[in-house]
Each structure stands twice: as structure tokens, then as C-alpha cells.
Amino acid sequence: MAWAPLLLTLLTYCSGVSSQPMVTQEPSKSVTPGGTVTLSCSLSTGAITTSNYPAWYQQKPGSAPRLLIYQTNNRPSGIPTRFSGSISSNDAVLTITDVQAEDELNNTLNGLEVRGNVGKIYQIP
Numbered sequence: 001m002a003w004a005p006l007l008l009t010l011l012t013y014c015s016g017v018s019s020q021p022m023v024t025q026e027p028s029k030s031v032t033p034g035g036t037v038t039l040s041c042s043l044s045t046g047a048i049t050t051s052n053y054p055a056w057y058q059q060k061p062g063s064a065p066r067l068l069i070y071q072t073n074n075r076p077s078g079i080p081t082r083f084s085g086s087i088s089s090n091d092a093v094l095t096i097t098d099v100q101a102e103d104e105l106n107n108t109l110n111g112l113e114v115r116g117n118v119g120k121i122y123q124i125p
Helices: none
Strands: 006-009 023-025 028-031 037-043 056-058 066-069 083-088 091-096
Touching: 028 037, 066 083
Parallel strands: none
Antiparallel strands: 006 028, 023 037, 037 091, 056 066, 083 091
């Protein structure tokens, strides 16, 4: 059986006044099941550090947001060790190893929350 690549698409909305930095991230990545993928987010001004407490969420249509990573690199109970978070070159990074079909993030929503500048999570229409 041939494995089809998974398309990992990230969408984040960050609200706040114009003086607050905006969260930016890669639009999409493709990975073959069983592979490894890294997804990153950065701030328009300044660096993301562990004191920003970056967190990663996954949201599938019709479902509540699922917290994958909090405080940079902590996993909530029930989140597989295949998911890990880190800081690299001033960016927050989510790494998924041994990618599974259920990890597909196409048409889902991921968020990065930054202390003092919280990324709001919205359902994609």
C-alpha cells in the first residue's frame, strides 16, 4: 500500500492592539506517514523565549481545541511522546516524529499563545 503525504497546514490568529507583535508561521508542510516534521512560529517583533510560555493546539472541524504542548515543551496527559516542543532561533517549534494519519493538520487550527499576547483560537469556517 502506498503512503500518501500528509499536508500540515497551520493557521493562527493573534488578536490585540497594533503595538502587540503578531504571530507568524509557515503556511504548510508535507510529510510521509512515519516521517518527522517540524513546524515553527515566530513573532513579528522580538524573540519567543521560554518565558513566553509558547503552547501548541490542534483543532479539527467540529471539535474543541486540543492542547498538544504547553510551557514550551510540556505535554498534557494523553498526548503521545511523538509530539515535542522547543525554542530554536527565536522561534517556537513543534516537532512530530513518526507522523500518523490522525496527526494531519490540513483544515485544522493550531495556535501559539504568548504570555501577555494571547493567540486566540478560532474555528475555521
